Amino acid sequence: MLGEILRFLIEIIFTLFGAILLARAWLFAVRLHPFNPISQAIHQATNWLVTPLRKLLPDAKSFDWASLLAAALTAVIYLLLMWIVSTATMLPPGLFPALLGAALVRLPLGTEPGGVVDADPGHLVLGQPASHHHARLADADRTAA
Numbered sequence: 001m002l003g004e005i006l007r008f009l010i011e012i013i014f015t016l017f018g019a020i021l022l023a024r025a026w027l028f029a030v031r032l033h034p035f036n037p038i039s040q041a042i043h044q045a046t047n048w049l050v051t052p053l054r055k056l057l058p059d060a061k062s063f064d065w066a067s068l069l070a071a072a073l074t075a076v077i078y079l080l081l082m083w084i085v086s087t088a089t090m091l092p093p094g095l096f097p098a099l100l101g102a103a104l105v106r107l108p109l110g111t112e113p114g115g116v117v118d119a120d121p122g123h124l125v126l127g128q129p130a131s132h133h134h135a136r137l138a139d140a141d142r143t144a145a
Contacts, residue, residue: 014078028064075103
């Protein structure tokens with residue numbers, strides 16, 4: 001029960017923050033005026049992470065690489081936390097490249113589980129909807145009980 005609550009909170013927080021970071025990169029690409037209230041709110045919410053990254057990755061003409069890197073880092077941290085909460089163990093070092101790959105897959109497909117890829121590290125299933133996979137898990141839990 002506590003694990004489900006933690007997974008839900010992690011999902012909500014990281015989904016919203018990742019979406020805000022991607023929106024920041026999109027606002028940069030479309031050159032939205034910086035005095036727009038939406039633009040100001042997004043910048044205030046993400047400056048603490050993007051500003052230090054901007055020193056490492058300067059802006060290109062139409063890409064805000066710092067915001068995109070921040071979104072990728074957010075996806076990696078999300079998957080790592082979900083692994084820890086789901087399995088109650090640390091990620092084995094050999095699985096870290098798979099975690100990076102899952103984060104890169106999760107980033108462009110959106111943060112809503114249920115598409116082609118469900119990036120929950122305990123339930124990574126390619127090629128079938130997550131609802132089908134979760135239904136099979138629920139059936140397995142019922143038969144085991």
